[in-house]
Amino acid sequence: MLTNPQKTASAANLRSDAGLASALRVSLARLNRRLRKQGTGHSLTPTQLATLAAVERHTAMTPGELAEHEKVQPPSMTRVIANLEERGLLARTPHSTDRRQVSITVTPAGIALLKEERRLKEAWLAQRLKDLTPEERATLRAAAPILEKLSTT
Amino acid sequence: MLTNPQKTASAANLRSDAGLASALRVSLARLNRRLRKQGTGHSLTPTQLATLAAVERHTAMTPGELAEHEKVQPPSMTRVIANLEERGLLARTPHSTDRRQVSITVTPAGIALLKEERRLKEAWLAQRLKDLTPEERATLRAAAPILEKLSTT
DNA sequence: TATTGTTATACTCTATAACTATA
DNA sequence: TATAGTTATAGAGTATAACAATA
Numbered sequence: 001m002l003t004n005p006q007k008t009a010s011a012a013n014l015r016s017d018a019g020l021a022s023a024l025r026v027s028l029a030r031l032n033r034r035l036r037k038q039g040t041g042h043s044l045t046p047t048q049l050a051t052l053a054a055v056e057r058h059t060a061m062t063p064g065e066l067a068e069h070e071k072v073q074p075p076s077m078t079r080v081i082a083n084l085e086e087r088g089l090l091a092r093t094p095h096s097t098d099r100r101q102v103s104i105t106v107t108p109a110g111i112a113l114l115k116e117e118r119r120l121k122e123a124w125l126a127q128r129l130k131d132l133t134p135e136e137r138a139t140l141r142a143a144a145p146i147l148e149k150l151s152t153t
Numbered sequence: 154m155l156t157n158p159q160k161t162a163s164a165a166n167l168r169s170d171a172g173l174a175s176a177l178r179v180s181l182a183r184l185n186r187r188l189r190k191q192g193t194g195h196s197l198t199p200t201q202l203a204t205l206a207a208v209e210r211h212t213a214m215t216p217g218e219l220a221e222h223e224k225v226q227p228p229s230m231t232r233v234i235a236n237l238e239e240r241g242l243l244a245r246t247p248h249s250t251d252r253r254q255v256s257i258t259v260t261p262a263g264i265a266l267l268k269e270e271r272r273l274k275e276a277w278l279a280q281r282l283k284d285l286t287p288e289e290r291a292t293l294r295a296a297a298p299i300l301e302k303l304s305t306t
Numbered sequence: 307t308a309t310t311g312t313t314a315t316a317c318t319c320t321a322t323a324a325c326t327a328t329a
Numbered sequence: 330t331a332t333a334g335t336t337a338t339a340g341a342g343t344a345t346a347a348c349a350a351t352a
Contacts, residue, residue: 014294021279023297025188025271031304032185035178045342064310076343078312100310100351118178126174128303136299141167143296144176146289150281151184198319217333229320231335253328253333313348318341325336 039120042113047072049117051080052089056106056114062095063102089113192273195266200225202270204233205242209259209267215248216255242266 013019044052047070054069055061061069067077081104084090089110095101106114129137166172197205200223207222208214214222220230234257237243242263248254259267282290 014297017279017282017290018275020290020294020297021275021282022271023301024293025274025278027297027300027304028181028185028188031300032181034304035181047342062310063312072342073344074311075313075345079342095310098310098352102311118175121178122171122174125178125303126170128306129170129174131306132299132302136302137170137173139292139295139299140177141173142292144167144173144180146285146292147180147184148176149285149289150278151180151187153281153284200319215333216335225319226321227334228322228336232319248333251329251333255334307352309352310350311348312350314346315344316346317344319343321338321340323337323339325334327332327334329330329332 035121035125038124039117041120042117044113048080048084051077052084052106052110053114055090055104056111060103060105063104066104084110188274188278191277192270194273195270197266200229201233201237204230205237205259205263206267208243208257209264213256213258216257219257237263 014023042049051066051070054066058065063077063081064074066081067074070077070080072080081090081092085092087109088107091105091107093103093105095103129140132140167176195202204219204223207219211218216230216234217227219234220227223230223233225233234243234245238245240262241260244258244260246256246258248256282293285293
């Protein structure tokens with residue numbers, strides 16, 4: 001009832017590259033699962049939250065661009081946007097040149113929600129970091145840009 | 154159209170604890186998103202995959218235990234198990250002492266699927282690790298157990 | 307005629323409520 | 330009577346197909 005081959009195996013083989021990949025995969029998945037649970041006082045689905053963040057990051061996007069960016073079909077994005085608009089988190093304005101298109105922007109309420117969401121997640125993580133030794137924190141400081149690089153390659 | 158306040162902000166404040174939390178949160182989320190896309194040749198939902206992995210890790214579980222473990226309601230777990238059983242990935246056997254209960258175990262096919270899933274994800278990650286310098290890999294080797302500790306605290 | 311977005315409809319996943327079998 | 334699991338039914342999210350408006 002208590003077998004856990006992954007963890008022990010990854011700890012044992014950490015010196016090899018394959019072992020490092022295995023250990024990182026497990027740790028990353030586990031930590032991310034914990035992190036995702038933090039800051040959920042808004043009842044937005046993952047797609048809704050990702051859409052809101054995408055619009056904020058790109059300042060203004062069309063529904064078509066958003067569907068492409070979030071890997072959903074245009075009709076699905078129509079519904080996501082409609083829901084976020086009802087909540088007052090996104091706003092629709094006419095497109096400047098093409099009247100077929102619509103320009104989507106974040107409202108101040110949407111920005112506030114994203115800010116609070118990030119604050120809660122980071123507060124949880126910062127609390128965990130406080131329980132580490134200074135050396136461990138230094139290691140994570142060095143590792144952060146490397147993890148960043150891994151995902152953008 | 155190209156504003157990205159998170160990344161620049163997190164890079165700038167990496168020396169503070171709050172800055173480290175912010176940078177880690179963004180990097181972890183991004184890397185995990187990339188990682189989750191790898192190895193999806195089976196068409197299992199996240200819940201199905203997590204259920205399969207849970208049964209493998211614990212050797213044998215009842216539907217009730219699985220529902221509790223995966224944070225879904227018992228009727229939902231009934232359907233997840235039924236689907237995985239149809240695919241030949243899980244098997245049901247009578248419980249040893251209580252005839253109301255059912256014992257769920259992984260089949261060889263289920264074990265093979267999990268192994269392949271992990272292999273694909275780790276192959277992607279190992280490829281990325283090869284592009285790093287030896288020093289960067291050493292940093293990640295040191296960071297892996299710390300990340301592991303963060304999630305289990 | 308091609309493109310952008312929406313409406314109509316169906317399927318999947320999960321939930322709550324009611325039911326069956328066993329303790 | 331209480332517990333483990335299933336069946337019945339409903340709600341949320343996303344997909345494909347058909348449609349309206351504009352280029």
